[in-house]
Amino acid sequence: MNILVTGANGQLGRSLRRALLSADAVVHSAPLSLVQLDDARYFFSDIAIAEEAAAYVLDITDRNKVEEFVAEHDIRLIINCAAYTNVDAAESHPDICHLLNATSVCHLAEAMKKKDGFLVHVSTDYVFGGRFHNRPIAEDAPAAPLGVYGESKLKGEQCVVDSGCRHVILRTAWLYSEFGHNFVKTMLRLAADREVLKVVADQCGTPTYASDLAEAILGIVSSGELDRKQGIYHFSNEGVCSWYDFAHAILHGSFSCKVLPCSSDEYPSSVTRPAYSVLDKTKFKTTFGRTIPHWTESLSRCLAALTPVQ
Numbered sequence: 001m002n003i004l005v006t007g008a009n010g011q012l013g014r015s016l017r018r019a020l021l022s023a024d025a026v027v028h029s030a031p032l033s034l035v036q037l038d039d040a041r042y043f044f045s046d047i048a049i050a051e052e053a054a055a056y057v058l059d060i061t062d063r064n065k066v067e068e069f070v071a072e073h074d075i076r077l078i079i080n081c082a083a084y085t086n087v088d089a090a091e092s093h094p095d096i097c098h099l100l101n102a103t104s105v106c107h108l109a110e111a112m113k114k115k116d117g118f119l120v121h122v123s124t125d126y127v128f129g130g131r132f133h134n135r136p137i138a139e140d141a142p143a144a145p146l147g148v149y150g151e152s153k154l155k156g157e158q159c160v161v162d163s164g165c166r167h168v169i170l171r172t173a174w175l176y177s178e179f180g181h182n183f184v185k186t187m188l189r190l191a192a193d194r195e196v197l198k199v200v201a202d203q204c205g206t207p208t209y210a211s212d213l214a215e216a217i218l219g220i221v222s223s224g225e226l227d228r229k230q231g232i233y234h235f236s237n238e239g240v241c242s243w244y245d246f247a248h249a250i251l252h253g254s255f256s257c258k259v260l261p262c263s264s265d266e267y268p269s270s271v272t273r274p275a276y277s278v279l280d281k282t283k284f285k286t287t288f289g290r291t292i293p294h295w296t297e298s299l300s301r302c303l304a305a306l307t308p309v310q
């Protein structure tokens with residue numbers, strides 16, 4: 001089966017490729033654009049070719065290009081890792097945010113519907129508005145996004161469902177990895193030149209290591225049971241913490257920089273962030289029979305991978 005991965009040079013896309021390579025997949029086209037594991041051939045694509053992560057060039061905002069790519073390479077399944085992910089910038093660029101997170105998702109869903117293919121789409125806890133007081137959020141909880149990013153991702157989900165294509169939607173949260181920009185890398189960078197860092201302690205959630213999400217996606221794609229298990233699922237690591245707890249765990253023991261808790265009011269932002277956005281993963285774990293590592297364990301693996309070998 002031929003599988004298209006979009007947004008392949010982002011955090012999740014790169015984590016997927018690395019997971020395949022560590023599972024001894026065969027690289028067909030250097031550098032790393034076409035990778036085969038068993039009878040699945042993964043075509044890694046992004047809007048541009050990035051250094052050390054070359055990919056087929058595919059701009060998913062262009063419906064014709066998506067259809068052409070799907071036809072030319074006989075794509076039967078798409079894993080959509082492409083997105084507009086800058087939550088703050090989305091407030092001042094709603095058009096491009098909606099184009100990528102909603103309209104383009106329609107292009108992918110329609111292309112799979114025509115082919116009788118399957119779409120694995122990644123969404124976010126931001127589709128919820130944060131009215132869930134200290135209770136993990138189930139898939140069927142009412143969506144009520146607070147900003148442009150959340151609204152656009154909710155529309156993207158609706159495009160998938162309305163298209164009638166076979167699909168799995170995985171909502172995740174607080175994604176980080178060795179790649180790109182994320183909270184872990186920001187904390188490490190800031191701690192290197194500051195004595196004190198103040199981090200919000202009144203927003204709770206669960207960090208998600210992109211490697212764990214990538215493994216989970218590859219696991220369900222190769223399970224052969226996607227058809228029976230269509231629907232919306234929540235996936236993050238296990239456990240609950242605040243951004244302050246997360247920062248403390250990232251920097252603990254390695255930096256002299258002191259981490260202090262503060263409240264969200266001290267960081268005025270154009271976006272209201274959910275105070276409690278812990279995703280309930282029961283459905284994912286029971287349906288796919290998978291266990292998920294605790295966030296502290298996964299953070300240790302990411303930090304080890306980020307530390308250069310002496």
Ligand SMILES: NC(=O)c1ccc[n+]([C@@H]2O[C@H](COP(=O)([O-])OP(=O)(O)OC[C@H]3O[C@@H](n4cnc5c(N)ncnc54)[C@H](OP(=O)(O)O)[C@@H]3O)[C@@H](O)[C@H]2O)c1
Pocket residue numbers: 006007008009010011012013045046047048058059060061080081082083084085100122123124125153172173174175176180
């Ligand atoms: N990051 C988080 O904290 C977080 C939390 C919850 C859910 N999610 C969801 O998880 C998924 C993966 O997130 P991520 O952090 O891996 O995202 P990411 O690192 O921002 O990667 C997104 C990729 O999409 C590419 N892209 C942009 N415009 C495109 C276009 N027109 N056509 C094709 N590709 C395009 C980007 O390229 P450029 O870099 O060149 O723009 C980038 O390589 C997304 O659906 C996101 O909404 C993320």
